[in-house]
Amino acid sequence: MMEVSIKDIAKAAGVSPSTVSRALSDHPRISTETKVRIHGLAEEMGYIPSLLARSLVTRDTATIGVVITSVSDPFLAHLVTSIEEVAQEQGYSVLMSSSYLDPDRELEVVGAFHGRRTRGIIVIGSQIDTGYVQMHDRFPLPVVLTNCRAYPYSVSTDNLAGARQAVEHLVQLGHRKIAYIANRHSRRSNSDRLQSYQQVLAANGIPVDEDLIIEGDGTLRGGSVAAQILLSRSQPPTAVFCFNDMTAIGVFSSLQQARIRVPEEMSVVGFDDVEFATHCHPRLTTIRQPTNLMGQRLIHMLLALIQDQEGVGPEVLPAEMVIRESTGPPPTPA
Amino acid sequence: MMEVSIKDIAKAAGVSPSTVSRALSDHPRISTETKVRIHGLAEEMGYIPSLLARSLVTRDTATIGVVITSVSDPFLAHLVTSIEEVAQEQGYSVLMSSSYLDPDRELEVVGAFHGRRTRGIIVIGSQIDTGYVQMHDRFPLPVVLTNCRAYPYSVSTDNLAGARQAVEHLVQLGHRKIAYIANRHSRRSNSDRLQSYQQVLAANGIPVDEDLIIEGDGTLRGGSVAAQILLSRSQPPTAVFCFNDMTAIGVFSSLQQARIRVPEEMSVVGFDDVEFATHCHPRLTTIRQPTNLMGQRLIHMLLALIQDQEGVGPEVLPAEMVIRESTGPPPTPA
DNA sequence: TTGTAGGCGTTATCAT
């Protein structure tokens, strides 16, 4: 069951290997007769060119690497789908590995990608972050990040503006006890969202209560336990702004359990606008990230870098609030 | 910014390339002195071995390919995560591509993996299915499938038993008008589940009403529209068994919209037991697939095939019913 | 139009 190589075909056809190579790559100067003969033979013998060997000589693997924290968040899943789609379209294969939020593992994966000579790397939710700016000199591969404005090649959503809209929405509805459930694993985007949260409260003369800022982890379960903590406060909030939709839906489940109605007794806002946001009850008010666009910009930025294009720089994509049914005025104390 | 090769190190160290190669691969017969010197030099020069070149000579890429319909279904996402975890552990990299439910695209991807000389391929939710059994002779790479009992190298969940439990549960609760929302994209597992559905109904003297079998597509939206169709029937069902949890949650959202309470007015059963099943309202009664185990069996089967082990054959994993709050007795007609 | 030769970066088999 040996792989058939260009030599085998050459032997079978009674020509030299280079003729076969040319015939197969539709080289201009070759007789149409042998060309079709070779093509037929190749087909018949089940020849599949070794991209390994080819890459070695052309110095191009036509592969990019994507390192992702975990594909179990639908937002991230959507993002990689969008990246992969464009990559395919542009003739690139995608090597994918998970970093499981572990910085060491992330570095390992990046190293492995380099070893495989991917043309470039996209890191989604990097735990190294600015580590790449130092690496930048020694590292021969372009690296593109998400949500890291301190790094030159980064695509972000406007977390500041997004979070601001969310919290302002809540304030305008009349809420004054507003909680924030953070994500300890997503420092960059989290700190932006937290910052807007604090600023909007301050701008509206609402003191920031540290007890209302809970560490979450961006998962359903994380949101669920964060909500329980919030409910155990002596002065529970009337609204909660969540790092992402997963967290928000986790919050929903704890509220259901505690028989607290949304939005009558508690308003909830998410972030991302994943598909589930319109299929939960009540439908989730959230900040939409342009997920497809983000994936496209990431891969296009990487391709631009690969092609040594000029003027590649950080991009910030707009966030848009989508008001649905999980937010409303605070309950009037009977 | 050229990549540094073994030759560069050799030059810098004043030794031959082969010595460098040996030093780096911790060959036994080499002086400890030069070994450390070479290692230091390599480190310092930022040397990363080209796995391309290495693979070419060792004839082993240490890579496997995973083709998946789409990573946007949490069940599938979970599955690939589990596969990847084991693959990493065993020193394999994972090349991943989506087939988008397109048979042609699936073949393309398989071809691309072959070209990259992956050691084997896992196809999740194949649209070709038995096509691989014919390919089996001509194709030099081991291929492992999910849910295809007609193919020798397949790991499946016991869809027959799983679906049977689900429908029997509904029947025992007293339901007689039970709908099934199918998945037109997942022929294999779908036909098994449909078959059990029909058998259980028949075994209980319940005529199968074709109007209660709806074509879905395994997505939230698909479940949502299927539910709307069901509700428009002159005789709507009192229970619905869904191809998967995504469909079921889509059904939930349509029922909410129509102000139909679950389970009081309508019982819903899913399949998969994704994490969302415990974070929706009401919590979803479903058939649990051993997702992690399935991923592990898939990759282990592939590795066994790669290593030419004997006695590799199809595996069927157990499905287990998890009763939660989305099922109950049918409404008593007032 | 086709063949020959060299090289891509490694490893492996000989010698030395």
Next chain:
DNA sequence: ATGATAACGCCTACAA
């Protein structure tokens, strides 16, 4: 312990 040399499968001048 180390150095030549060949080979992996392919591409690409250069020569014929």
